[in-house]
Amino acid sequence: MATAQPLYVLPGDTIDPSLIPTHKKLPLRLGPGLRHIPPSAIVPTVAGQLVADHKKNSMWVEYNGGRYIPAPNDLVIGQIQRSAADFYFMNLTPFTSNATLPQLAFEGATKKNRPQLASGALVYARVVLANRHMDPELECVSSSTGKAEGLGPLTGGMAFDVSLGLARRLLMARSREEGKVEILELLGAEGLAFETAVGRNGKVWVGSDSAKTIILVGRALRETDDGKLDVDQQKKLAKRLIREMK
Numbered sequence: 258m259a260t261a262q263p264l265y266v267l268p269g270d271t272i273d274p275s276l277i278p279t280h281k282k283l284p285l286r287l288g289p290g291l292r293h294i295p296p297s298a299i300v301p302t303v304a305g306q307l308v309a310d311h312k313k314n315s316m317w318v319e320y321n322g323g324r325y326i327p328a329p330n331d332l333v334i335g336q337i338q339r340s341a342a343d344f345y346f347m348n349l350t351p352f353t354s355n356a357t358l359p360q361l362a363f364e365g366a367t368k369k370n371r372p373q374l375a376s377g378a379l380v381y382a383r384v385v386l387a388n389r390h391m392d393p394e395l396e397c398v399s400s401s402t403g404k405a406e407g408l409g410p411l412t413g414g415m416a417f418d419v420s421l422g423l424a425r426r427l428l429m430a431r432s433r434e435e436g437k438v439e440i441l442e443l444l445g446a447e448g449l450a451f452e453t454a455v456g457r458n459g460k461v462w463v464g465s466d467s468a469k470t471i472i473l474v475g476r477a478l479r480e481t482d483d484g485k486l487d488v489d490q491q492k493k494l495a496k497r498l499i500r501e502m503k
Contacts, residue, residue, distance in 0.1 A: 266318060267300040276307065280314035289328065289425070290318025318423075323456040325350050325421060327393040331384040332408075332428065334416055334456030336393065337374050345374060347382075347395065349458045355392050356380060363397040364405040372410060377398045379411040379462060381454045411454060414464030417475040423482045427455045437488050442473060443495040473498050 261499040266272070277299060278285065283491060293487055305320030306345075322501070327333070327349065335347035345358040360371045360379065374380065382395035397408040426438045441453060451465035451474055463474045477498055481491055 259327065263396050264307045265305065266307045267304050270301050271325060272307070276309060276316075278309045278314050278316060279297055279312040280311070283314040286313065286315035288315055288317025289326070289421075291316065291321060299440045312492050319422060319425065327356070327384050327387040327458075329384055331386055331387075331457040332455065333382055333384060333395070333458045334411070334460035334462055335380050335382055337378045339375055340374070345380075348410050349393075349456075356384075356395050357392050357434070358395040358397070363409060364403065367400075374410060379416055381408050381456070381462070383408060383412055384386075388444065394469070398486055407454070411462050411464070414452075414462055415471050415475060416462045419459055419461055419478055419482045424455055424457055424459050424461065425476070427461065428457060439488055440477050440479065440486075440491045440493075440495060441474070443492055444477060444498075446485055447495055447499045449474070449499075469502060473495055473502055 264276070269493045290301055292302050293299055301318050302382060303318055303320050306321050308315065309316040333349055333356075335349050335358070335500055338346045338348050338355065340346070340360070344358055345360060347356045347358055349356050352357065359369070360366065363372055366372065380395075380397065382397050385394045385396045387398075387500075389394040391406040397405060399406050423438065425443070444451075449465075449470050450467075451463055451470050451475070453464070454462040455463075461475075461478055465471050465474070477494060480486070480494055484490070486494060
């Protein structure tokens with residue numbers, strides 16, 4: 258559940274304690290754009306809209322600008338640069354340092370049986386460790402279940418660049434209410450068959466048996482992002498692109 262009225266903040270602003278979500282069981286989780294200053298102060302580090310999810314006991318600042326800064330538990334799409342004895346070195350954006358992905362951080366991977374990924378391969382992963390003094394570390398398996406849970410190499414398809422704001426909204430469980438991004442659902446309702454993976458680092462991978470479908474979905478994402486389209490405009494865009502495809 259988002260705050261009732263949009264509240265925009267600037268770096269260093271004081272956040273009213275009444276806006277900070279509380280939960281009896283879940284710890285407070287701070288997302289992008291917020292920093293905890295002990296003992297109890299929470300301050301914005303970027304300018305944007307303050308958003309709170311009371312069910313998940315989390316809050317963050319919604320913004321489009323700036324560069325991606327890795328944070329633990331972020332889902333990201335990275336590209337293999339090179340491999341070493343035990344790690345893959347990956348690129349998350351042109352502006353961030355390398356990320357490392359252990360070669361055993363895949364479902365069922367062993368020293369004798371582990372994925373062989375070439376330079377340029379795309380991987381859907383989760384950030385495990387991230388701080389200012391080390392390259393972020395990634396994983397493609399849940400540490401609690403040992404399962405991939407949708408993570409791993411992305412074969413075929415194509416990756417498209419989107420704004421950090423759109424990527425975050427696409428990852429929201431309730432994006433229709435909070436971010437109003439429905440373009441993927443609208444295209445699916447028009448009969449297009451495709452799958453997607455969204456990275457918080459501003460990457461969206463689209464896979465399909467049809468190259469035309471992949472290009473169309475990528476175009477729809479970019480036009481929605483660049484034009485900041487509302488739901489009605491997204492509906493018109495989806496119908497127009499489907500007509501052009503035929």
